[in-house]
Amino acid sequence: MIVPQLGLSGKSLLKLADLTDQQVLGLVDFAIDLKARKAAHEHLDAPLLKGRNIALIFQKSSTRTRCATVVAVRDEGGSTEYLNQADIHLGKKETVKDTARVLGRLFDGILFRGFAHETVEELARFAGVPVWNGLTDLWHPTQILADLQTIKEYFGQVKGLKLAFIGDGRNNVCNSLMRGCAKAGMDMVDVCPPELAPDPALFAAAQADARRNGCTVSVSHDPINGVKGAHVLYTDVWASMGEESAFNQRLELLRPFQVTMDMARRTGNLESGRLIFLHCLPAFHNHDTDMSRECGALEVTDEVFEAPFSKVFEEAENRMHTIKAMILASLA
Ligand code: CP
Numbered sequence: 614m615i616v617p618q619l620g621l622s623g624k625s626l627l628k629l630a631d632l633t634d635q636q637v638l639g640l641v642d643f644a645i646d647l648k649a650r651k652a653a654h655e656h657l658d659a660p661l662l663k664g665r666n667i668a669l670i671f672q673k674s675s676t677r678t679r680c681a682t683v684v685a686v687r688d689e690g691g692s693t694e695y696l697n698q699a700d701i702h703l704g705k706k707e708t709v710k711d712t713a714r715v716l717g718r719l720f721d722g723i724l725f726r727g728f729a730h731e732t733v734e735e736l737a738r739f740a741g742v743p744v745w746n747g748l749t750d751l752w753h754p755t756q757i758l759a760d761l762q763t764i765k766e767y768f769g770q771v772k773g774l775k776l777a778f779i780g781d782g783r784n785n786v787c788n789s790l791m792r793g794c795a796k797a798g799m800d801m802v803d804v805c806p807p808e809l810a811p812d813p814a815l816f817a818a819a820q821a822d823a824r825r826n827g828c829t830v831s832v833s834h835d836p837i838n839g840v841k842g843a844h845v846l847y848t849d850v851w852a853s854m855g856e857e858s859a860f861n862q863r864l865e866l867l868r869p870f871q872v873t874m875d876m877a878r879r880t881g882n883l884e885s886g887r888l889i890f891l892h893c894l895p896a897f898h899n900h901d902t903d904m905s906r907e908c909g910a911l912e913v914t915d916e917v918f919e920a921p922f923s924k925v926f927e928e929a930e931n932r933m934h935t936i937k938a939m940i941l942a943s944l945a
Pocket residue numbers: 674675676677678679748756893894895
């Protein structure tokens with residue numbers, strides 16, 4: 614397989630703003646090719662990461678991002694080492710800068726998940742090898758690559774479609790979606806209560822990308838009319854990792870923003886099959902987990918989550934293909 618020339622060789626990916634519009638779309642197309650290559654078992658004959666070692670530093674829990682990266686790297690003949698906060702000295706006995714300089718001499722790349730976005734920036738500044746952001750409090754760029762892949766696979770295109778994000782309109786996933794949709798030429802509306810509106814500077818930067826691509830990024834505080842015309846309904850948990858104490862307050866603010874079948878119908882695109890539901894996962898869609906029982910907040914009904922137009926498990930699988938595309942673009 615020929616790795617496309619995306620201009621990302623040796624580069625880190627900390628946020629979507631680090632990529633040109635063409636690089637975002639190129640990574641999505643590359644991931645679609647890699648998915649077909651895996652289905653045809655071609656990766657077994659010519660692995661692209663043979664002899665490469667990737668460190669995975671995780672300060673927060675993860676199912677998808679961690680496993681997607683492990684499988685992506687293993688598929689291509691490389692290996693990974695999982696390091697959680699308790700395993701290593703990072704930030705406790707050793708500075709981020711020193712940790713970066715040590716790990717950069719041992720590994721070919723580092724995927725980081727954590728709290729402060731400055732930590733991943735500091736790692737990237739000093740590691741001397743590519744660093745990829747697997748989620749910080751501010752951004753979740755690899756998630757959006759998988760979202761765009763899922764949208765493209767369903768609709769055959771991304772440009773000209775409209776995505777409505779409903780919920781905590783200033784979290785890492787929403788911040789990244791604003792930017793990713795604008796770069797991909799999709800209209801994006803952030804449907805949220807005024808108290809959870811996006812940071813004005815991040816919103817303005819996404820709008821500038823959108824203007825260049827002839828699409829729009831907007832904010833609506835109206836859960837009834839805000840979703841009209843959407844082809845993608847997207848939500849996320851009402852309180853992100855590290856914000857769990859805010860659940861009660863969020864429950865009050867976000868109750869009218871729950872994604873329901875009524876909301877799906879109000880897009881006007883459900884009946885024609887021109888609507889999909891996405892969620893980065895994990896999702897609170899029933900009371901079958903300890904946390905969802907405890908906090909009582911469900912951002913989406915079970916009916917929507919389990920409906921045929923819900924593509925959340927395709928989206929979860931695509932985390933692997935897009936993370937593979939990103940790592941190969943940096944290293945292969
Ligand atoms: N969507 C996502 O990042 O999932 P994990 O928290 O399981 O990695």
